[in-house]
Amino acid sequence: MELSLADTKKWIELFVQKVESEKSQLNELDTAIGDGDHGTNMDRGMKAITDAFSKKEPEDIVSLHKTVAFALIQKVGGASGPLYGTAFLDMSKKAKDDADLTTLIQTGLAGLKRRGQSDVGMKTMIDVWEPVANALKADEFNQSVIDEALTSNKALVATKGRASYLEEKSKGHLDPGAQSSAYLFEALLTVLGA
Amino acid sequence: MELSLADTKKWIELFVQKVESEKSQLNELDTAIGDGDHGTNMDRGMKAITDAFSKKEPEDIVSLHKTVAFALIQKVGGASGPLYGTAFLDMSKKAKDDADLTTLIQTGLAGLKRRGQSDVGMKTMIDVWEPVANALKADEFNQSVIDEALTSNKALVATKGRASYLEEKSKGHLDPGAQSSAYLFEALLTVLGA
Amino acid sequence: MKYGILIVSHSKDIAIGVKKLIEQAAPKLSITTAGGTDDGEIGSSLEKIQTAVEKNSGDEILAFYDLGSSKMNLEMMIEMTDKKIHKYDVALVEGAYAAATLAEIESPLETIEKTLEPLKIK
Amino acid sequence: MKYGILIVSHSKDIAIGVKKLIEQAAPKLSITTAGGTDDGEIGSSLEKIQTAVEKNSGDEILAFYDLGSSKMNLEMMIEMTDKKIHKYDVALVEGAYAAATLAEIESPLETIEKTLEPLKIK
Numbered sequence A, B: 001m002e003l004s005l006a007d008t009k010k011w012i013e014l015f016v017q018k019v020e021s022e023k024s025q026l027n028e029l030d031t032a033i034g035d036g037d038h039g040t041n042m043d044r045g046m047k048a049i050t051d052a053f054s055k056k057e058p059e060d061i062v063s064l065h066k067t068v069a070f071a072l073i074q075k076v077g078g079a080s081g082p083l084y085g086t087a088f089l090d091m092s093k094k095a096k097d098d099a100d101l102t103t104l105i106q107t108g109l110a111g112l113k114r115r116g117q118s119d120v121g122m123k124t125m126i127d128v129w130e131p132v133a134n135a136l137k138a139d140e141f142n143q144s145v146i147d148e149a150l151t152s153n154k155a156l157v158a159t160k161g162r163a164s165y166l167e168e169k170s171k172g173h174l175d176p177g178a179q180s181s182a183y184l185f186e187a188l189l190t191v192l193g194a
Numbered sequence C, D: 001m002k003y004g005i006l007i008v009s010h011s012k013d014i015a016i017g018v019k020k021l022i023e024q025a026a027p028k029l030s031i032t033t034a035g036g037t038d039d040g041e042i043g044s045s046l047e048k049i050q051t052a053v054e055k056n057s058g059d060e061i062l063a064f065y066d067l068g069s070s071k072m073n074l075e076m077m078i079e080m081t082d083k084k085i086h087k088y089d090v091a092l093v094e095g096a097y098a099a100a101t102l103a104e105i106e107s108p109l110e111t112i113e114k115t116l117e118p119l120k121i122k
Ligand SMILES: Nc1ncnc2c1ncn2[C@@H]1O[C@H](COP(=O)(O)OP(=O)(O)O)[C@@H](O)[C@H]1O
Pocket: A030, A034, A035, A037, A038, A041, A042, A077, A078, A079, A080, A081, A083, A112, A115, A116, A117, A118, A123, A124, A125, A126, A160, A161, A162, A175, A176, A177, A178, D068, D069
């Protein structure tokens, strides 16, 4: 299934709104097991996306994903910048040949793994992206996929990112990047009307 | 043999003069295999010694060595500060019981080794202190002891201090701290009238 | 808190930067620094180290340094003070960050030192 | 010169301090830095890295970084540029100092990398 240009834009705009309203929530999660800036970082990226959209209306899915990627790469300032940035940049490149939603999310996921040199189970945003990608493929994507992903992420011991310094003590805390990724895919669910 | 208070002071004053006049020479040696500041560092220490002597005339050998130690520890700013500083501080402590010159130089040498976690043959100032200490013990201390110490220091590959980063390339260069220690012991020779 | 962090560097910029970096992840920790010589040049100062030790409000101090004279001056300080100072021969920036993260959540010294072990390079 | 040094840190102070520290031992070397975010906060900036790469006059670049996003942004840069950049997973301050000392005297890359090997901690 392909998302239309308008729906893709709506998806990103809902994500922007959600992150902006949950900025301090994301900072709080990051304070517990990181350096407390994930909300501030993402918020900078969200503002940059809004700016970029208002400066130049994206003409197609390819350029939309690229615009999102550049805004995040340039403005986030934390690890989430190159991570989300790489995901959207790879999605933009992929969309040139194949804009199937499932394919794109899988491509983004692969980008995250490459950039982070990480995989599912390390208590990062990947713990949300991977189950969502799988669910899309199986045509079973719904809110409970996200909820379950967050629940299992919370129980993990971090082995990548700043939280990994805390070792055992990272257990029981939700990873901030997993939460922002949950917002991304909740916005997608809304657009899908599910 | 014990050095009188007057001779000990003359020794240090001659050292101060020599280092001050050879400041740029010491910097040059350090530029080749270090960070180029050994002359500047030692010069700061020398000024501090002169200041301290003029503020309070040392009353005995113990306080003289302690004054020298504190001036060097506080003002040098490079590795030579804690090194020479420890040597003179240990000499000051030793002089309370035994002010024999040979004993003091041996005590200073032991202090250098402790502070630097180093030994003879690593291309440092120790390569001058150790042969001098040995020669004093054997009652054979003269200029050729110093000259030979410098010659063999030059041929060594550094394994301690900044020069050790250069590995093989440190060969053929004289260690700046070995040179300043040579000045120290040449001043001593002058006082000894040898 | 039980542990404070002490950063000893040849450069006042490095010392201040490391403090800023790690206090983001460890805002409650006492982190004091001694960077550069008395007159702000590249080098080290026993007096600055002494002041940094005095100002540190940790019951015990975890100390990190960069090169040669920072280490030697730190060791002189350890010989001179009554305060318990643990010196680590690890990567300055990375070691201080790891230790601070763990000290912030009141991890035991054993855990902190286990984490520092693979960062030993000196 | 053949090699230049690039320092990527979360903190502009660390980046500047490392440059000052190593240029004392390597005054002829091209050393460029990218520290902190665009607005001077703790973090990293691809744009700053890009500028630092462009300004570096070494034929090839030896690059050092501190933590997570410095590394990831550096890797993005490596994918984007034609310039040859060698990235080292070593202690930032200590690794950059060792490499600079050797690059200053035109040591071959092999020698530099052999010296960096024991400083690998990432
Ligand atoms: N190596 C990695 N692989 C995947 N995700 C990572 C990795 N490192 C960090 N993350 C994600 O990035 C999030 C942190 O982002 P942010 O706080 O903006 O960056 P920083 O850690 O630089 O302050 C983490 O919660 C985690 O989800």
